Amino acid sequence: MAPETDYLLAVEGLTVSFDGFRAVDDLSFYLDRNEIRVVIGPNGAGKTTVLDLICGRTKATAGSIKFDGAELTRMREHEIVRAGVGRKFQTPSIYEDLTVFENLEISFPRGRSVFGALAFRRDSEVSDRVEEVARSVFLHDQLDRSAGTLSHGQKQWLEIGMLLIQNPALLMLDEPVAGMSVSERVKTAELLRRVIQHRSVLVIEHDMGFVESIADKVTVLHQGRVISEGSIAHVKADRKVVEVYLGH
Numbered sequence: 001m002a003p004e005t006d007y008l009l010a011v012e013g014l015t016v017s018f019d020g021f022r023a024v025d026d027l028s029f030y031l032d033r034n035e036i037r038v039v040i041g042p043n044g045a046g047k048t049t050v051l052d053l054i055c056g057r058t059k060a061t062a063g064s065i066k067f068d069g070a071e072l073t074r075m076r077e078h079e080i081v082r083a084g085v086g087r088k089f090q091t092p093s094i095y096e097d098l099t100v101f102e103n104l105e106i107s108f109p110r111g112r113s114v115f116g117a118l119a120f121r122r123d124s125e126v127s128d129r130v131e132e133v134a135r136s137v138f139l140h141d142q143l144d145r146s147a148g149t150l151s152h153g154q155k156q157w158l159e160i161g162m163l164l165i166q167n168p169a170l171l172m173l174d175e176p177v178a179g180m181s182v183s184e185r186v187k188t189a190e191l192l193r194r195v196i197q198h199r200s201v202l203v204i205e206h207d208m209g210f211v212e213s214i215a216d217k218v219t220v221l222h223q224g225r226v227i228s229e230g231s232i233a234h235v236k237a238d239r240k241v242v243e244v245y246l247g248h
Contacts, residue, residue, distance in 0.1 A: 006033070007030045007031060007032060007033075007066075008031050008032065008033045008035075008067065008068055008169060008170060008200050009030070009031035009054070009065070009066070009067050009068075009170060009200070009202070010030050010031075010064070010065075010066040011027060011028055011029050011030070011050075011054075011063070011064070011065050011066075012028045012063060012064045012066075013026055013027075013028060013062060013063035013064065014026070014027040014028070014050075014053060014060055014062070014063035014064070014065060015027070015060065015061045015062040015063050016049060016053060016058060016059075016060050016061050017061045022224055023046050023049045023224055024046045024049050024050060024053065024060075024224040025046075025223065025224035025225050026063070026225065027046075027050065027063070027221075027224065027225060027226060028226070029219050029226060029229065031170075031200055031202060032200065032216075033200055034196050034197065034198075034199070034200060035196065035200050035201075035216045035217065036192055036193075036196055036200070036201045036203065036214050036215055036216050036217075037200070037201070037202050037203070037215070037216065037217050037218075037219060038203045038204075038205055038211045038214065038215040038217075038218050038219070039202065039203070039204050039205075039218075039219045039220075039221060040204075040205065040206070040208075040211060040218060040219075040220055040221070040235075040245065041220055041221035041222055041244075041245055042222065042244060042245050044223075045221040045222050045223065045224070046221050046223070046224040047204045047221055048090075048174055048204060049224075050221070051087060051172050051174060051202070051204065053065065053073075054067075054072060054080075054085065054087075054172065054202075055077060055080055055081075055085055055087045055172065056072065056075060056076060056077040056079075056080045057077060059073070060073050067080075067083060067084070067085060067169075067170065068083070068084065068169060070083055072085075081166075081168075084167075084168045084169035084170060085168055085169075085170045085172065086163035086164075086166055086168030086170065086171050086172065087163075087172045087174075088159050088160060088163055088171075088172065088173045088174060088176065089174055090174045090175050090178065092152075092155040092156055092158070092159045093159065094147045094155055094158050094159055094162065095147060096146070096147050096148030097146065097147075097148060098146070098147055099143065099144055099145060099146055099147065100134065100139050100142050100143050100144070100145055100147055100150070100158060101130055101134075101143040101144065103147050103158055103161075103162055104130040104133055104134060104158075104161055104162060104165055105126060105130055107161075107162040107163075107165045107166060108126050108129065108130070108165055108166075109165075109166050109167070129165060130143070130165065131143070133161045133164050133165045134161060136161070136164065136191065136194060136195075137157040137158065137160055137161040137164070137191060138154075138157055138187055138191070139154060139157060139158060139161065142154065151184075152179050152180065153179075153180040153181060153184030153187075153188070156176055156177075156180065156184075156188070157187075157188070157191070160173070160176070160191070164195065167198075167199075168199060169199050169200065170199060170200050170201075170202065171195065171199055171200070171201045171202070172201075172202045172203075173201065173202070173203045173204070174204045175204055175205055175206065176188060176192075176203065176205070177205065177207055177210050178206075178207075185207070185209075185210050186213075188210075189210060189213040189214050192214050193214065203215075208246075211232060212232050215231075215232050217229065217230065217231065218230065218231070218232050218234075218235045220235050220238070220241050220245065222240075222244045222245070227240050227241065227244065228240060228241045
């Protein structure tokens, strides 16, 4: 059991089997409020499956996922989003034929339901929020630009912005800096350090330089289990981690 504390996310005994293969095997970890946690591990370690389980895309075979006191394993995907969990996948899913402003506007929570979308009006509250989020993701001078013409890194930032405008308490990012230039990676690290003033971030990443620049704590997975956890210095010095992951 976890020690008594006010965790934002408590994953305990989480297991999922696909045709007898345990992709995630009795996994437990705890995420604090305003923490950046990075999950690393070799391919096939179960990293993306963990995000799928938390956001309800995949149903657990056993175990518990408590988010801010609510049991996520009993909830549907849209209920988990409403509860405050935002998920970004590896490839950006933005509306390429809309402007940056329109992409952010369409993600504003009021427009989500059919009725909300019909009754939606662009008012100062929406415009101010869009501009605030655009500034935080380095796109404030690109608002009128078609999203399809952005660089790969800018598209990644736009999708993060589309999640931030919904104000999730937990932001989950799957390899956010894959394909980015060095300068874009530096800015993304800066963005994530700013973001955690109001929320927690769970990141899957392979780029160890980037991991070192952002992680409060690192969890290392291998064959669906945690083999090491702690500061980046701690896991880099762990012989098991070097053997199964860093040695490659």
